[in-house]
Amino acid sequence: MDTPIARHDNPFHAGEQAVHERLGIRERMVGLGQRVIRTAMPEQHQRFFEQLPFMLAGSVDGDGRPWASVLVGQPGFVQAPGAKRLDFHTRPIPGDPLADGLAPGAQLGFLGIELHTRRRNRVNGHVVALDAGGFSIEVDQSVGNCPQYIQGREFTWVRDAADLQPRGTEALTALDAEAQALIQRADTLFIATQAPAAADGADVATGRGADVSHRGGRPGFVKIEDDRTFLVPDFTGNFFFMTLGNLQLNPRAGVLFIDFDTGDLLTLTGTAEVVWGGDELKAFDGAERAWRFRVQSGWRLREALPLRWAFRDWSPHSTLTGTWAEAEARREVQRLAQTWRPYRVTRIVDESRVIRSFHLAPADGHAVPPFQAGQHLPVRVKTATGELLHRTYTISQAPSEGGLRLSIKREGVTSSHLHDQVHAGGVIEALGPRGQFTIDAALRRPAVLIGAGVGITPMVAFARHVVTEGFRNRRTRPLHLIQVARSEDLRAFGAELQTLNQRANGAMKLHVVLDEGEGAPEGARQGPLTLDMLKTLLPFDDHEFFLCGPPGFMQALYDGLRDLGVRDARIQAEAFGPSSLKRRPDGAAAAPTPPAPAANQATVTFLRSGDAAEWTPEHGTLLEFAEGKGLNPPFSCRAGHCGSCATRLTAGRVTYAEPTAWRPADGEVLLCCAVPAAGGGERITLDL
Ligand code: FES
Incomplete structure (x- = not known):
């Protein structure tokens, strides 16, 4: 019988609810959880488990340490005689810590995963029978899972399915070079976690002991930080947050890496801590969060599996994600946002009679800068006579698509020059992307x-x-x-x-x-x-x-x-x-604050050179003043629209004759429109 859970208003335990609360999805998840978390397996899951040659198991050993393991057998080694029971006609791989956690009454988590179809389903239960030939569980919870981040692989047997004896067993207390190499090239891992039972038994009633989950990405998605620590990004999944929820209550975790080519297993136990944000994460394409795993001990079981897998194709979701190396390269280029970088034109495509797209790749060996959809790039090109032309162009592609595409209408001097004089293979220069016209793809409002x-x-x-x-x-x-x-x-x-x-x-x-x-x-x-x-x-x-x-x-x-x-x-x-648009603010429009009066005279210090000079109104804007002193601050529109000239003001005050369309951040000034302000702006310092 396919029975949705009915014992709780909220089928998630306290740790999962804490994550839902944190992410503002608590209400939504209650309804979803009630619909999809069942206390028995649907028929479809029963048949699915019966056709698998392997399943993942999550267990907890006698010392309370979680482990992720593999159970193997000829398809049919798992049988579902009913919606509430699974019989496993196999035993743990010799040397696998699962043997320690397999005891009558033990609460285990299982994941059935078929790499060639990307199907997966999970089930949790407790052991009700155990003998030399296998064991049985009574199902407590059954959940369908999505196919995201599963790389396509085809399996073959390389020896008898019953031959589970590893060809070598090594205990590890840290990640040796071989373990690090496997982790660095891994595109798949499995993590076991466990929520402890609440004192009042409420979490036992949700029916899960250990859980085991799949994680996938591109090779390099796991970053080795040292010989005991690695960092794993957390991509958008089914929003249940069972693993992260468990970690809120119990930081212990087990992680399994499978070498799909050799059949080796690397199974580790330790602790995991959730990383909720930070610059490192922001630069990682697709990463919403991460978790940092610290190894306490582990095992390498050589050629433990009688199965091997041939890689077939990438999960389309994995291809939308980054790697830590790419994230680091992006952080590096963020530091170059105010530098004119060279870009090579790799392709030119006519989009209409007057609009032409220029596809660009960095020509300085650094990465493509991260940007948000809708942002633009301040561009400068040099004419045959050496004149520098400036203009700002919108990037006409999504940030996750790689490269940069500018789509430019033949109009005005700079754009016409690009259309007529810049060809594939040519080089133009650009500052880092900027712009405040962006969209939040996560909103539900049309x-x-x-x-x-x-x-x-x-x-x-x-x-x-x-x-x-x-x-x-x-x-x-x-x-x-x-x-x-x-x-x-x-x-x-x-x-x-x-x-x-x-x-x-x-x-x-x-x-x-x-x-x-x-x-x-x-x-x-x-x-x-x-x-x-x-x-x-x-x-x-x-x-x-x-x-x-x-x-x-x-x-x-x-x-x-x-x-x-x-x-x-x-x-x-x-x-x-x-x-630029003349806006009518919402509500009773507050009377606009008149701009502060400009100073009659000011001492402007340029932080980087340490030079100081006297400014008077005849010098014009701070951009004109800086240029007059031989400096070359970046600019594009020179009218307060694009943000190209935004510069840090480390001391003093400035004022603008008119409000600018670009809203400078706190501590920033738009040089192209700003002048020193009276009453505090007589001594200003610019980060130039
Ligand atoms: S150059 Fe565009 S805002 Fe100053």
Whole structure:
């Protein structure tokens, strides 16, 4: 009988609930847990376990140390005579600590995993029978698992399935060179943890003793920190957080690495501590958290398995994740954010009659800088006469896609130079990515992306990012992408958006609005885009709007949305270049604070050189002043829109004649618009 748990309002124990609480998903998980955590195995799981040649087991030895182990046998060695019972016609591999934890009444965790189909299901139970030929468990909990991060592998037998004798057994108290090498190339591991029973027995009633879980990623996803410690990223999974929940209550853990080529096992026990954040994690693609494992002891069982596996393919989810080496390289390049770095143009693609994409790869040996979808890159190119041209361009791709793609309209001096003079193999220079026009892919509120003309570029980045993150997290933020163009031949990314629309699996609605109907794709609307048309395209909902396009278009749309009652906070707009927007703040508008008066004279110290000079209003902005003193601070728009010139102010005060579209962070100034302020700005120090 397939019985959902019914004994608790919340089927998760205190440790799991603490994690859910921390991540703000407690309410959601109660309902989900009640639906999918069962007290008996569904028929499908019973048959699945019966066809497996191996299963993972999590146990706890007599000293309370968890271990992750493998049980092996010809398919059929596991039998499910009913929904509440599993019979294992095999014994632990000789030398495996599972033998110690296998006793009548012992609570064990099991994971059935089929690498060639990426199916996996878990089951927990307690031992009800044990003899020389095997053991049986009564099922306490049964949970289906997702296929994420499982690399495709095909298995073969290399000897009799009953021959489980390792060809060598070595006790370890630390990670020797061989163990470290296996861990460094591993793309898969298994972790066993155990939540202790609460004094009132509540956690026993949830039916789980030890748990065993799978973790996968790209080789290099486990970082060796020293000969007793390694760090493992935690990617988005099923949100149950059974492993991390157990660790909240009991830091002891066991970790198993399988050498799929040799059949060696490396099984370790020790403690694990959850790492909830930090710069190291931020730079790791896909890592939400991590756990750091400290080895206390372990075993290497050589050629213990009569099975071998041939690698077939990467899990599509694993390919969206990084490695620690990449994370370190990204952190390194973050330090170069204010440096003009060379990028080689690796490919040029025409996206429309006037928009051309330039694919870039770093030409200085450093990594691609991390960025958020929607951010832009300040670019500079040198003309044949040696003149430096500056401009800022949006990165038109998702951060997890590798490389950098700038999609540029032939318009103005810099863009025309790029179109006409820069070819594949050429080099341009860029500062680190920046920009505050970004999107949160994790929100559930529908996002309406409206891009007109070349204003489609950030929308392409947003849509690619939201769809990719939706695939990674198995829940996609609903999107309406409205592309406005004058004509079909001026509409960029037509095929790409169509493909993305299909990949989004219903979560994205693509609408095309063209002023001229010739060659328009099926379903395109006749422009211009009006508010009445917008109302027909969008269902009634609490949307968040993202706008990018020519200034007049943006302002009219913004004003119209505000008149319809859409809050200012729900309208995001790309604000660099001439497309700056005049906003009407929500609520009773506070009277704008008048800018502080400028100083009549100030001493400006440049921190890096230690030089100081006298500034007076005739010197203009601090950018002009610094340039006049022979310095070359980075800049792009010179109008307070792009953030390229943001510089740390370590002493004194500055003021701006007008509020800037870019909001400098605390302790930062926008050199292109700032001047020393009266009453505190007479002595200022800039990190230049
Ligand atoms: S150069 Fe763009 S904000 Fe200063």
